[in-house]
Amino acid sequence: MNHIVSADQQDWTAAYEVEVASVKHARRGVRDQLCEWGWGPDSPAVDDLAMIASELVTNVVLHAAVPGKNVVVRLHRTEGCCRIEVLDGRPDLMPQTALLPREEGGRGLLLVRSLSAAMGVERSGGDKIVWAEVHHQGQLGAVA
Template structure:
């Protein structure tokens, strides 16, 4: 991990080096923060989806990978999770064939989250998703 920006308020942000250990570190950071916020019920799915997005970033990016969580503070709000990398090309959800080894990460995000999307940034892109709080 390169750095932690804020983990005390309603937002937590981390920056990870583009190396294989980033996936494990991002999963652990997300689980720990959700536990701290009392959102344990979202920890497994959030960690899985972050794992998919960080893995995608590792495959395509050479620079740092950002992970950001925004805690819901009002009833009906969802947990917002963002994964950013320095590559400007927005990912596309694709249909993976049964014999394909990859290509299912965004499908998993799309089918598991309540909403998801991408947006360009000043130095790359962000893929985000929301998880409804039970």
């Protein structure tokens, strides 16, 4: 299950167990928090950020699980933009491999890249942070 670590007018952090069920919990948590901040539930940016959360948490579950460590999802919003970060306990980067046309998997980061204005990977201590930024079209609730 998930545990909300912190939430305020600009930042939200939640920790999830590294298991398949956490993908839907992270997606729902991101969507709920964005709506709490005043992003409309039908906003394409909300859909994009929820999809990005799904893809990045799935990558942790499938490729970056570390025993005893949770996957952490963070949102940071500024006027017109939201940055999503997913932290796992592995500092190493997965090598990119060539995709075969009929392979079912392996396109998650391509999808994230296509949905975001920017994305990247950073290391912080012993953790890896994969992040993406999505711009919001329209009016946001005021950032305090």
